[in-house]
Amino acid sequence: MVSFVTARPAPQAAGTVCSAVPVGRKFLNTHTKKQTDMDPSEVEFLAEKEMVKIIPNFSLDKVFLIGGDLGPFNPGLPIDVPVWLALNLKQRQKCRIIPPEWMDVEKLEEMRDLERKEDMFTPVPSPYYMELTKLLLNHASDNIPKADEIRTLVKDIWDTRIAKLRLSADSFISQQEAYAKLDNLTLMEINTIRAFLLDTLNCMYKLRSNVQ
Amino acid sequence: MSDALSDDGSDFNQDDTQEDVMTPAELIAKLEEAWLNEKFSPELLENKSEVVECVMEQLTHMESNLQRVKKGDAKASIHRMEIDRIRYVLSSYLRSRLQKIEKYFPHVLEREKSRGEGEPSLLSPEEFAFAKEYYANTESYLKAVALKRMPSNLQTVDMIKAVPEPCLDSFVFLRVKERQENILVEPETEDQRLLITVDPGDIPEIKTAQRSHQEACPSSSPFIQNKD
């Protein structure tokens, strides 16, 4: 008998004649949305858990929420509440929001300058600085002095950081590193490159391990 | 790729030990942690059915309390907003698991079958029932519509071979909760190994490596924030 099997001689069952078919590839694949993606609305959802100071114009006893107690609320007395509640109360004109300390033109200018000077990522004032700026400026801009300047400054800081992030992602890939330290990056920032960077790395990993 | 990060997990596993008394706030934090981990992990993680059950209880309890609240209560709307938020996290968490179960069903069931005595189950009883039904349903569908009409030697498809496995070599982002020394990261080239030390707050980015890694190192799961 002529030997026709090249790569892997397979035991021949009565019915099957040969098996030199590429059966290794998985073919029942799914192309649903990538599992590891995170929607910006979800990051915003997480940001809404951050605490912010408000000055209520109503009084209300302590509220025993599942996630912890809030209040009591007294008119004119500042109190910390999660951003999701602050925004709702603000929407219903029940409070004034006090912007976080870092949401201040002078402080942000300093941060912007430092961010531009340093090669590394500088520490951010809040892990959700971008989302909080957006949320508070969109819903309570009348409570935030120099709202427009703040918007621009935060955007500048963000742009500088994203540019750095792109640069380092590029060198991470081209130098074929297995590990990168991404200290001081926020979830939203990582999110801008997550899908792209992880796909790229996984792809390159596959290509390389097949070569070997 | 494999043996790098396995085997030495015994000393930092206390994280997983059952606490008997947990405040509702801690419970919610646990749920959020499980949610984010599940969302970012390429593979199905161990089930947290006791957390799911407790959160469901909290929600049901709060809902029934709210039924009795008199109209116009300002607190009620605050409670409702919180319930909405928790229910979203819970649903999203369960959805994310179900999606993986459907995507990898033969492998998920296989792992469940080969699970050793005393090893925690990957799937909750409800998820296990769902996965089995999904398998049977899909298999009998393929048979009924096409396979049984094919030549006798081609009437089955090996689901394990046909359906893709989760890619355990994927890269992930991690946030470090506790300092860990000498974490071994294997670069692409075999001859060079990298030892790193990670401190709380660091966000190193490394491959998921092997499953054993995730068990060994629950503290450095993706995007867990230290909320202590």
Place this chain on the structure above:
Amino acid sequence: MFCEKAIELIRELHRMSDGQLPAFNEDGLRQVLQEMEALYEQNQSDVNEAKSEGRAELIPSIKLRHCCLLRNQRCVTAYLYDRLLRIRALRWEYGSVLPANVRFHMCAEELQWFSQYKKSLASFMRSLGGDEGLDITQDMKPPKSLYIEVRCLKDHGEFEIDDGTVILLKKNSQHFLPRWKCELLIRQGVLEHVVS
């Protein structure tokens, strides 16, 4: 060429965007199955001949046909499975009752698969505890601001919101209402969410 028909099935789905479900191609499937039958019969007789008469020169063509058989099987299964995933997505989008035009595009076995899938999902959700379980096909997006702007599409009469306030839902009137109070009315077509 062998396997052309099978590839055509795959192409058909590939051309469709993710959410779409084209009509079940019963005819295409039948043609692939016929080709498989023919390939199989030819192989059976060639195998017998190769064995009994020692005709080794038949083996390459036997091998070729067998590859084609496997490829056909693979393509058909991939076609069917991809359709299942699309059908599954519909459950999450439309709920448990599919629109008639979608059902029209499904074969009997697919309808059966779908109804079993619905059952499995429903019993999973019921088993999650609480009185009625948890409908995880709801709450697909993170909850946003609790109050939303709505427009009234038809006269609905008086409507009481949680804090006891009663408002009059008149056609074309606009209101600022708690989201959870409006959801049902929006689904019923009484209110419409005004997106600013």
